[in-house]
Amino acid sequence: MVFAKPPVILSSYSVVGPKEGQGPLGKTFDKVWEDELNGEKSWEVAESKMLQEAMNGAINQASVPKEQIDFMLAGDLLNQIISSNFAARQMALPFIGLYGACSTMALGIAVGSMLIDGGFAQKVLVGVSSHHDTAERQYRLPTEQGAQRAMSAQWTVTGAGSVLLGSDGAGPRVTSATIGRVIDFAVKDVNNMGAAMAPAVADTILNHFNDRQLRPVDYNLIASGDLGAVGLALACELLKQSGMDMGTNFTDCGVMIYDESQDTHSGASGCGCSSVVLAGDILQRIKAGELKRVMLVGSGALHSPTSALQGESIPGIGHAVVIEG
Amino acid sequence: MADQTLKKPLLSVTAEKYQTLIKQYTPKPTIIKNVVRAFIVGGIICSIGQIFINLFSSFGLARVEASTAATATMIFLGALLTGLGVYDEIGKFGGAGSIVPVTGFANSIVAPAMEFKREGYVMGVGAKLFTVAGPVLVYGIATSIVVGFVYFLLH
Amino acid sequence: MFEMIVPAFIVGGIICMIGQLLMDLTKPTFTPAHVLVSFVSGGAILGALGIYEPLVKIGGAGASIPLSGFGYSLAKGAMEAVEKRGILGAFSGGVEATAVGIAAAIFFGYLISVAFKPKG
Numbered sequence: 001m002v003f004a005k006p007p008v009i010l011s012s013y014s015v016v017g018p019k020e021g022q023g024p025l026g027k028t029f030d031k032v033w034e035d036e037l038n039g040e041k042s043w044e045v046a047e048s049k050m051l052q053e054a055m056n057g058a059i060n061q062a063s064v065p066k067e068q069i070d071f072m073l074a075g076d077l078l079n080q081i082i083s084s085n086f087a088a089r090q091m092a093l094p095f096i097g098l099y100g101a102c103s104t105m106a107l108g109i110a111v112g113s114m115l116i117d118g119g120f121a122q123k124v125l126v127g128v129s130s131h132h133d134t135a136e137r138q139y140r141l142p143t144e145q146g147a148q149r150a151m152s153a154q155w156t157v158t159g160a161g162s163v164l165l166g167s168d169g170a171g172p173r174v175t176s177a178t179i180g181r182v183i184d185f186a187v188k189d190v191n192n193m194g195a196a197m198a199p200a201v202a203d204t205i206l207n208h209f210n211d212r213q214l215r216p217v218d219y220n221l222i223a224s225g226d227l228g229a230v231g232l233a234l235a236c237e238l239l240k241q242s243g244m245d246m247g248t249n250f251t252d253c254g255v256m257i258y259d260e261s262q263d264t265h266s267g268a269s270g271c272g273c274s275s276v277v278l279a280g281d282i283l284q285r286i287k288a289g290e291l292k293r294v295m296l297v298g299s300g301a302l303h304s305p306t307s308a309l310q311g312e313s314i315p316g317i318g319h320a321v322v323i324e325g
Numbered sequence: 326m327a328d329q330t331l332k333k334p335l336l337s338v339t340a341e342k343y344q345t346l347i348k349q350y351t352p353k354p355t356i357i358k359n360v361v362r363a364f365i366v367g368g369i370i371c372s373i374g375q376i377f378i379n380l381f382s383s384f385g386l387a388r389v390e391a392s393t394a395a396t397a398t399m400i401f402l403g404a405l406l407t408g409l410g411v412y413d414e415i416g417k418f419g420g421a422g423s424i425v426p427v428t429g430f431a432n433s434i435v436a437p438a439m440e441f442k443r444e445g446y447v448m449g450v451g452a453k454l455f456t457v458a459g460p461v462l463v464y465g466i467a468t469s470i471v472v473g474f475v476y477f478l479l480h
Numbered sequence: 481m482f483e484m485i486v487p488a489f490i491v492g493g494i495i496c497m498i499g500q501l502l503m504d505l506t507k508p509t510f511t512p513a514h515v516l517v518s519f520v521s522g523g524a525i526l527g528a529l530g531i532y533e534p535l536v537k538i539g540g541a542g543a544s545i546p547l548s549g550f551g552y553s554l555a556k557g558a559m560e561a562v563e564k565r566g567i568l569g570a571f572s573g574g575v576e577a578t579a580v581g582i583a584a585a586i587f588f589g590y591l592i593s594v595a596f597k598p599k600g
Contacts, residue, residue, distance in 0.1 A: 042443045133598075142436035144413050144598050147512050148359070148420045148503075151352035185340040187347065188509070195347045203336050233350045242337040266352075354504045363500035364493035367546070371492025372485050374541035379483065392544050397584035399545055404588045408596030421499030424512045425519055425546045426492070427581070433512065434585055438593035450593050457513045458585060461547070465520035465554050466574055472528040473558030473570025480562070 002212070006173035007116040009323065010064065010123075010166040012279035013057030015050050017132065017158030020276065023258045028280035029159075030057055036133055036158055047076065047131035047160070048086040054160035054279075055091060055127040062164045069093055069164075070121035073112050075104035076129045077156070077271060078138060083129050093125065102197075102226055103180075104128045105161060105275035106298025106319040110177035112165045113321070122167050129160035130270030139190070139305055150191035154228040154254060155264035161275025163283075172286045172325050176212060180204040180318040182302065188313045190303065194231020194254075194266060197299040200316035201227060202238040204297055208320045209244065216246050220291040223282065224318070225274025225298050226254030228267035253277035253296075274298050286325040293324045359420050366419025370426045374399050396427055403428030407435040433457035484540040491539025495546045516547050523551025524574075528559065553578050 014029045021032030031053065040046040051074065059066060072091055074084035075098035088095040100107040105128045112124035135156040136143050165174065183203050187196035201224050209215060216222060227235055232252040239246050253274040254267035278296055285291045298321075303314040338346070377395035386394060403426075406412040412432045416423045423429050437456045441449040455462075499515050523546075526532040532552040535543040543549050557577025561569030575582070 044443075137440055141511075142440040142598070144407050144410060144439060145416070145433060145436040145512070147413075147416055147424070148354075149417075151354060183336075185343045189507075192347070192351055195351065199336065199338075199343060206336060230351055234346060237346055237350070238336065238338050238343070356501075356504045359504055360497050360500050363496045367496025367499075368489035368493030368542075371539075371542040371545045372489045374492075374545035375485050375488035376482070378541050378544075392541070393580045395541060396544065396549075396581050400581065400584045401588045404585075404592040408592040410596075410599035419496075421503055421515060422493075422496040424515055425496045425499040425548075427545055427547060427550065427585075429512070430516060430547055430550070431585060431589060433516065434589035435592050436598075438589060439596055440598045442593060442597075446594075450590065454586065454589050454593065457516060458589075460513055461516050461520050462582065464517045465524060465551055465578075468521045468524040468551065469554035469558040469574030470570050472524055472555040473562050473573055474567075476528070476559045477562045477567050477570055 001114070001178070002176045003113055003117040003174060005117055005167065006175045006324070007113045007165045007167060008169045008171045008173050009283065010164045010169050010171055011058045011062035012161070012163045012283050013054050013061060014161045014276040014279040015054045015057070015159065016276050019132070019262065020157055020159050020257060023262060025257055025277065025281050028284055029276060030280070036131070043131055043133040044078065044082065047078070047129050047134050048083040050131070050160040051076065051083055051087040051127050051129035052090050054129070054162040055087065055125055058125065058162040058164045064123060064164065066093070069123045069125050071096055071112070071115060072125045072127070073098055073108045074127040075099050075108065075271060077101065077135050084127070087127065100271070100298065100317065100319065101300030101302055102269055102271045102274065103298030103300035103317055103319045104271040105225065105278060106296050106321050109163065109165070109174055109321045110179060110319055113174040113177060116165055116167050124165045125162065126165065127160065127162035128271045128275040130156055130158070130272035132156045132158045132270070135270055149265055152192040152194065152230045152266050154193060154226070154266050154269035155258065156270035157257060157268045157273035157276065159272035159276040161272065161279035163279060172283060172323050174321055175324050176322045178204055178208040178211065178320040180320070182315045182317050184313055184315040186313045188308070188311065190308045190314065192230065193269060193301040193314065194228040195234055196301050196314035197227055197316035197318065198231045198234040198238060201235050201297050201299045201318040202242065204318035204320050205239060206242060206244060208295070216244065216249065219249060219293050219295050221282070221294045222246065222250045223277070223294065223296050224252045225277065225296060226267065226269050227252045227299055228254045228269060230266045256281065286323060289325060291325060293322065295320055295322050362418060363420045363422035366415065366422030367425060370399070370423065370428055374426070399427050400431045403431030404435045407432045408439065430458065430461065487538055488540045488542035491535060491542030492545060495543070495548060519547040520551040520554070523548030524555040527552035527555035550578060550581060
């Protein structure tokens with residue numbers, strides 16, 4: 001879909017954990033926590049606080065009174081999106097909860113832009129978080145369990161990113177979006193989520209270029225978020241075999257956020273990842289004029305620990321949003 | 326890239342074909358390195374266990390008793406190292422070398438229990454102690470009962 | 481004090497190698513929990529067949545510390561109890577023989593879980 005009056009990204013704010021702060025993008029984040037708990041009594045509470053911090057940060061940066069915000073869209077990885085629900089309790093804004101696994105940031109921006117372009121809102125706040133320790137213990141193993149992680153496994157990012165969308169003002173604009181379909185190529189390995197999501201990302205990218213009659217070279221940067229190294233390679237191969245050469249501008253937020261020395265294996269995952277990479281690095285580079293047209297393809301693995309135990313394969317989804325400087 | 330056509334059919338790779346692609350792109354576990362490390366770490370843990378057996382025997386315990394006491398000591402050490410946050414690092418290096426010994430069993434008891442303390446002492450710690458220990462005891466004890474039964478029938 | 485250490489190292493190391501191969505050569509859904517369960521049941525069956533006993537004789541702690549040794553003790557306890565008490569022994573023997581280990585695991589596990597905080 002193409003927005004008739006492209007909504008503006010008025011401000012953005014990112015908060016991350018210590019590991020992300022030490023990564024190659026460390027300097028681009030607005031705030032780096034010193035530890036994963038930040039003085040809270042549990043990791044879940046910490047994640048919710050992190051999300052609030054990111055959203056308040058975005059509001060303050062735009063210096064918009066909170067009363068002017070029409071909707072808050074938020075999501076995270078935990079059961080019943082509790083981090084977002086509890087953050088919404090504090091924010092006291094009209095709240096729409098979203099779940100798109102790691103694709104939630106792109107989904108939130110797409111839905112927020114629709115609300116604005118459709119005339120239902122003037123200002124929409126989008127916030128997304130994930131936390132390494134809360135996600136690990138929900139989806140995989142307790143953090144102190146002495147187990148080896150598979151080489152294709154990804155590391156859940158501790159981070160929260162937020163953007164404030166407005167109907168008018170100065171800043172990068174959200175010009176179009178492509179909502180993805182669920183694609184399931186029967187990948188069952190929860191330690192290889194990149195592989196599970198790659199077909200969905202490839203499908204969304206193909207659909208987007210088909211609809212818009214554009215090619216990969218028309219974009220300065222196409223960032224999936226977050227396939228990891230394995231998934232990115234797979235997505236490239238899928239697109240190539242479908243006749244689409246992605247060129248050199250195709251990368252992945254999960255590959256960008258850590259470097260190899262950080263022992264994360266295939267890179268990062270978690271909806272915090274694409275949200276902080278977008279709110280930090282990508283938007284800063286757009287504002288600096290370094291990037292003109294960027295496509296963020298959020299990719300989500302829509303499984304649960306229960307479905308995985310029952311032997312169900314992992315359905316993947318990809319949502320694309322295009323941001324122009 | 327100029328010859329790229331604009332209108333293209335969608336994903337031309339089937340799910341079956343994709344499975345072979347996944348195999349091609351997914352890094353394999355480094356089996357030889359893992360096996361060597363498992364041998365070394367497992368060997369070291371068992372050697373420490375042996376030292377305890379020898380120690381307890383020298384206190385005058387019978388062989389079987391000494392072995393039982395050593396097992397209990399190793400369980401304590403495994404639990405303690407988990408609490409100190411060291412055992413997961415050993416596990417990352419040693420793989421099965423640190424999972425298969427009883428210290429790994431202790432690790433699998435403490436790790437979930439400790440992590441779910443915030444969910445309370447009964448449904449958190451109490452219940453989660455048995456996430457891995459439960460299945461182990463169920464299958465271990467059930468097998469022993471079947472063994473005892475068969476043994477009874479044969480004699 | 482230092483007798484039996486080399487055999488314990490070798491036997492224990494080999495048993496752990498088998499565990500590693502089990503994990504790396506099977507599907508990723510084969511978790512550490514599956515490894516532990518296979519070793520306990522495997523040890524019990526090998527113990528019943530009389531194959532594990534010589535390993536314990538040769539390897540000492542190398543065979544008794546891995547979880548297969550726990551399985552072996554369970555099976556051995558059950559068989560010995562059957563000798564003494566008949567069919568009831570099949571139920572009581574395994575747990576009796578391993579009671580120290582089970583109780584230690586639960587007790588120490590609980591103490592440590594309460595005393596420490598996970599580091600993440």
